[in-house]
Amino acid sequence: MRTLFLQAPSFDGFDGGAGARYQTKREIPSFWYPTWLAQPAALVPDSKLIDAPPHRTSLAEVVAEARNFELAVLHTSTPSFSSDVKAITALKDANPALKVGLIGAKAAVDAEGCLKSAPVVDFAARNEFDFTIKEVADGRDWKSIRGLSFRDADGKIQHTPDRQILENMDDLPFVTPVYKRDLNIHRYFSGYLKHPYMSLYTGRGCKSRCTFCLWPQTVGGHRYRTRSVGHVIEEMAWAKKAFPEVKEFFFDVDTFTDDLPRAEAIVRELGKLGITWSCTAKANVPRATLKVMRDNGLRLLLVGYESGNQQILHNIKKGMRIDVAKRFAKDTRELGITVHGTFIMGLPGETHETIKETIAFAKEVNPHTLQVSLAAPYPGTFLYKQALEKGWLDDANADLVNEDGRQIAPLSYPGLSHTEIFDSVETFYRSFYFRPNKIAAIIGEMATSPDMLKRRLSEGMEFFRFLRERREITH
Structure with missing residues (x-):
């Protein structure tokens, strides 16, 4: 199946699909590589990875792309789940035949809850999901795929047995060729x-x-x-x-x-x-x-x-x-x-x-x-x-x-x-x-190069904006 791997647009500046400890907006805008999506993407020939937040890809642009795919796999999280479901709804409105599944920590621990609360979602891949997704993309019967929770033809939620944990990590292909193919590395900070x-x-x-x-x-x-x-x-x-x-x-x-x-x-x-x-x-x-x-x-x-x-x-x-x-x-x-x-x-x-x-x-x-x-x-x-x-x-x-x-x-x-x-x-x-010594260290670092000067000044502005917005939350 022609497969789209997607980190959907959500909150402006929100980093939801990375390996960072928490999915959230940061004090200074930062984005981690979507490695959890890139890894299964590397297993599926002719797939495409869209990491919308850092690339500022709009939902309309994602929807236009989705018309060309048979399968979409989204990384979801507790904070972004509601917004991810809205994105899936838009994808399916544009391409009703599209099958859509979820991966990520939320899907791993509450696959049934994800499916019950989001009827537009067809399946969730639990736990270590790389080869689960590959088998879905290969067109295998879902009932035979381990680690999968899915909605059957009657709309009932079914769960296959858990997939065994991957022992030989060398079985996973490199992710960097997927980065090269689909991502603008300058968007990651x-x-x-x-x-x-x-x-x-x-x-x-x-x-x-x-x-x-x-x-x-x-x-x-x-x-x-x-x-x-x-x-x-x-x-x-x-x-x-x-x-x-x-x-x-x-x-x-x-x-x-x-x-x-x-x-x-x-x-x-x-x-x-x-x-x-x-x-x-x-x-x-x-x-x-x-x-x-x-x-x-x-x-x-x-x-x-x-x-x-x-x-x-x-x-x-x-x-x-x-x-x-x-x-x-x-x-x-x-x-x-x-x-x-x-x-x-x-x-x-x-x-x-x-x-x-x-x-x-x-x-x-x-x-x-x-x-x-x-x-x-x-x-x-x-x-x-x-x-x-x-x-x-x-x-x-x-x-x-x-x-x-x-x-x-x-x-x-x-x-x-x-x-x-x-x-x-x-x-x-x-x-x-x-503190005087920390301020002096930052100024000394800025003096090392024009690039560092520009970067730290920009980050400083973002940091003070972060502090101001935090105060607005509590008042």
Whole structure:
């Protein structure tokens, strides 16, 4: 079947289909590559991938394209579901014969709910969906396809047995040729990565049990399955030639450093290719490994610190010790490795005092840049179940974003309200960035090149607009 893979238009500036922890609009406009869509697209010959939000592709333009396809596969999420259903309705109005299915965390954990609430949807592919979608596109009888929930000829919802988790990750083709074919890489931005950048996965799953983290609990699983070193390097060599303008490659995998010997083997080969690269990491990577990574092209680590309070880290099963994280921060500074730190306000156990403690911790570890998010209990996560059981989440906040696609503070606790948690984000940003030494560092960075000057000024304007719009939400 001629297949369209689609990240539909939704909120302006909304990044819904990427591997980012939360689907939302960001403080500074940023878009991640739609790797979850590109992977099955790579399995289906003559398919097409449209990532509408970063390309500013209108619904009318998508509808015009949809007339040429027999099958459409949309990535959906809890915040974007209603808008995705509206897009599907428009697609089917233009092409009534079109079959439409959903993938993504929401479809994985509540396939029946998706189908019941959206009669225009024909099927949902659960959990690890790549080969499920391939078999649908191949025209197989849906009853024979594992991991599929679908509406039969009588309109009844049917569920086939679960698909086994993919063991050999090398069975998945490269995603970068799909990027080359269908995407404008200049449309993808991140405030802490060089532009243009490119991201891809080197494995799936995460052995950590963080209660809030979306992908391991819904699609990827907790067992870390990896592509072989040779498979990764072969794609990187291809991508380097295909995208000479890319200034940085980012390994957007749950934790690239979970398998240290494999990580070191990959980076030594990256060093031979002369590639500048970055990745996610826990704040416990040994100094010796950090040095190997730095010596072979590593520029930046994306580190989820989450909180500066040890009890909160225990509450969310982070498996990180504050003293280890501080030592890690010292090592990265001394080795000249840039760190982008991420933090979350409103996790279980949060109080006025723990907020102050986390801000003080952030200043001490002092990442080059940081992102402060609000705890988001996505369906399918332990945090979601916990929030329902304990009454921390009410129905009014279940969509996790406001009508513009910006994060709200969906959780509240005795002694700490939604509004107080929401306001703590601005307090955090101002306390961290409006310090003389941090301001001096940003000015020094801007002085390095005209491009960096232009970029930081633009981001600064976006950041202050973000703060202003947040205040308007609460007043």
